[in-house]
Amino acid sequence: MPIVPVDQFTKTKLDYVVVGGGTTGLIVAARLSEDPKVTVGVIEAGGYHEQDPEINIPGMRGLALGNPKFDWNFESLPQKGLDGRVVPLSRGKGLGGSSAVNFLLSIRPAEEELDAIEALGNPGWNWKTFLEYMKRSEQLYEPSHLTPEKAVEYAVGPDPDLFGHDGPVAKSFPTHVTTLHSKMLDSLEKLGVPRNPAHAAGKPVGAFLIPSTVDPRTATRSYSGNAYYAPNAARPNLLVLTEAQVTKVVLEKGSDGLQKATGVNFVKDGKTLTVGAAKEVILSAGSFQTPQLLELSGVGNKSRLAAFGIETKIDAPGVGENLQDHAIITTIVEVDPEVETLDMLTNPEHMAAQQKLYGTQQGIFAAVPTSLVAFASGKELGSDADILRWEKLASIESTPEIFKDTPESVKNGIRKQYRLLSKWVDQNSPLAQFIHWNGHLPVPGLTPKPDGRYISVVSTYAHPFSRGTVHIASADPLKPPAIQQNYLANQTDLDVLSGCLRLTLKMYETEPLKGSVVQKVYPTYGSDVDKDTAEKHVRACLGTLWHPVGTSAMLPKEDGGVVDPNLLVYGTSNLRVVDCSVIPLICSANIVTLAYAIGEKAADIIKAAHK
Template identity: 55%
Template sequence: MPIVSVQELAAAKPHYLIIGGGTAGLVVAARLSEDPNTVVGVIEAGAYHKDDAGVNIPGFASRNLFKPDFDWSFASEPHKGTNNRPVPQPRGKGLGGSSLLNFTVAVRPTKEELNALEALGNPGWNWDNLWKYMKKSERLQPPELSKEDSLRYAASPDPKLHGTDGPIAKSYTSNLFPPFPAFMDTLEKLGLPRNPDTGGGDSIGSLLFPTTVDKKDCTRSYSASAYYAPNAERPNLLVVTGAHVTKILLEPSHDGLQRAVGVEFIKDEQTYRINASKEIILSAGAFQSPQILELSGIGNKKILKQHGIETRIDLPSVGENLQDHAYAPTIIEVDDRVPTMETTYVDEEFARQLELYKEGKGLFTALPANLCSFIPAHIFAESEDLARWKSLANLEASSPDVFADTPESVKRGIRKQYEYLAKWLDDPTAPMAQILSLYLHFPVPGLPVDTSKRYMSLLGAYTHPFARGSVHITSPSPFTPPAIKMNYLSNPVDTGILVKMQQFILKIYELEPAKEFVENRVIPPVGTENDEKKLEEYVRNFLGTVYHPVGTCAMLPKEDGGVVDSRLLVYGMENLRVIDCSILPLEACCNIQPLAYAIGEKGADIIKGVI
């Protein structure tokens, strides 16, 4: 059904209630409601932004960042790793969740990363299984490129590796940025090959990355447009928007378990309670899923007691094991003949590009980025760096305060994760860093943009963070944001990788054929390239998030810091599952939206008893 009132949802007597109509939540809702005899309710705090240009037009992807109707606008706690600077943490607010706000990149993880999920104690969570669900969620639209451009830009996906009839469109832009082949050629000189398709689980190399843009009309393809909109008229799919969940209602069950019987939420300043006869599915993301668990009495009893919340299940791992990708930017000025997004800052050109967009052409049809490179550590670091980093792949190498209050079970699980990170450091098939290239002056606070010039930005990021953080409530009020402790750069390996990546990118700018496009360097300042102390300070001052938080409701054995088991059931609960990227115990190298869709697809099949 279209969006309904609270009274209509209650009258329908839902079998399932889903908290959060986000990237994974709407997948679960769509799949469960395929059975006309199953009533599914979705409770979403945001609105349905169906016709918003900032959501739908790919070139406008950043326009809704930090707008309260679209973005929860979280920020991490100040930390010494970033010189006591909070780092903004945008999260999508509305139907579609962060898929309405993200930058549409749809690169898959590696085989080894997904196989590690199973090895960490999660039967059935491996490459072969999740690959099927990634395929199920997507609909590949092959590149519309000449054979020559397919080779130059590394865009030749193998149709057998991709889905052909799934809800989410996956396409390749035809708006090619001229300097990128030269940068790929330069990367090949430095030992990094082109990789025309990472869809088979091998991510090493440079490519024109796929995005979740529907080439039919050049609009964002996301959870709300692909999973909800086509099914909105189902009488058994009921969605309430503008409803902020305050807690999950629990009752004692058999064998010491708790049973989730309903959800309490506030809409239009009124408090409501609605029950579900079968299950509650929590799909609020890496920051808010643990917050809702703690508000419901599920979490570390010490934290719950501080806020006067009765402990229903003492589960100290809730909110722990937080991980995120982070980057440090480089920005250069390029030849003014190169078409960058700065051209659209002039009213006449903006209007022209908007007219081109209506024809499926021009800068607004795609994210202002084409090139992505995944890099093994030996390409950008020396053997002595790798040896030193391997010796630091442990909890003890991190800042002393980071793990001071961390539960022992969580530390046990993190130690097992570090074993994989240490192994991947000197594995030539394991991506430990990423370059994301954009044809614009990347926004940097305090750094003005000369709109008469043209810019290109290369962001150097680590792909497997060694830092671990946490998310916990700071108040019994559901409207008070949780404390997000990212602890960026608390482990020196992360710092070392970002510094070496800065040097690596600066080397690219000095080599032909990339050099021919470089007019001037904007940041980091000239003269820092050979001074690692200055570069480290630069990294601390300019580090930003790649928007991929995971791990806070980790899918692991309980003794290793797990919050949910491999069936996605919360430990101690009979019928409460978490289905979103918070369950990932170990960060993958890629953008997490393909995994969010796969988790939703697999989670729905688990509930239906298909697997």
């Protein structure tokens, strides 16, 4: 059924209510409504951006950010590690959620990182099962636009067995590649980061052309909105309500002693309304708003809820704890004037030519401007002594100040995570990621030359050692939660990002890329930069790669878990969380592939529970 009016929504007897029509929410809704006997209702706070070019055109991605039509525009609390600076934290708003505004990179993490999710106490959540469900969500288009020689040059080698071929989300390889791509790959190779065409096999260390969620038949974004919702919009048993914000899950104690979610309250056009759920309520509001909704509904740390006058239904100390995110730093260089970068679009003639080219699904707008990625391990980022130090810094005792209010159970879980993190710094596991951006990224105070051409590289640690929190700051459900990232609290995070800066600067200084670099722009110094100066750059430019996870962690209860391996909130019989907030330990890659897998697997779990 198309998007429905509110009266129809509240009058329909719904079996499942999905809160948040984002990346994962729409997957669950689409899969559950395959059964015509069940009725599924989705409540999404934003609209449906079906025709918006900022969403659909790959080369325009990023333009939706900051616009309240598409973006919640959250902010971190002032960050001590960043001299009190606040970091903007975009989240997608509207059908498709963050998959509608994300940067379309579609990369698999490392095998050991997904096996770790099982090892932390979640049977059935490992590399093998994640891979199976990632494949179910995707349809890979072979890189037929590349000759076999070019495929080798760009490290493109999709093993058909590692990808899905008939799933809803289209995945393809960038069609717009510049003359610098090969040079970057060659220079990285000289620095110990080899071409890695086999990255999708759970071994991402190396460099390669990034698969992206672009539908090559139309050169448009493929995402939850148009892949999972649009093809099923006519189903009479799938009802979607947009521009309605859920404010609370209604919980009642059942005869089994468990809390039962009977429905949700939501605000639509200023009015608070209720809708019932006969079978389940599924929270898919994302890593910031799912814990917020749990707390507003009385599921959280008892003393925290009491402070806001909220009656505790379930004392769940893990809610909103264990926040992890990938933080990025930026570098920019000016390059040869003949390289085709986004900077050329400031010239009206080039803009007109590129718009025309897009009409034939080619050119700069048809592809993502971030088409090259590299993952480096510890040995490319620090000395043996650094690695030993990082292993030791993987502990709660390294940063007691950020754990002073952390519940004991949550600390138990984080200790187990640290044991894994300390192993990964010394192996061939990814420790940092580098993403090429084909143009001059905006930096306050820097103005690109009118005819200049630039490339930027953003880099991030794979696994932050710091942990943050997200909690309600008010009992008013329409107020944003307080997001405390604690960026750079642990020295390892600062060291790894400083290592990223040095490695990127070295890449610019290494032939053949060096020959195409006109000058360094941001920063202007070389890779032999001293510690203090490198750290200053990190603190000045740190931002987010928008990958928050862990705030409703799937972990044993005694380790601060909020949901069990069936994604049921502990202490409830029918309230599940299905979104990235359940990922207990962040992995190295961009996380949307995990979101797709979680949505697909959750749908199977829920179907099996109601057979």
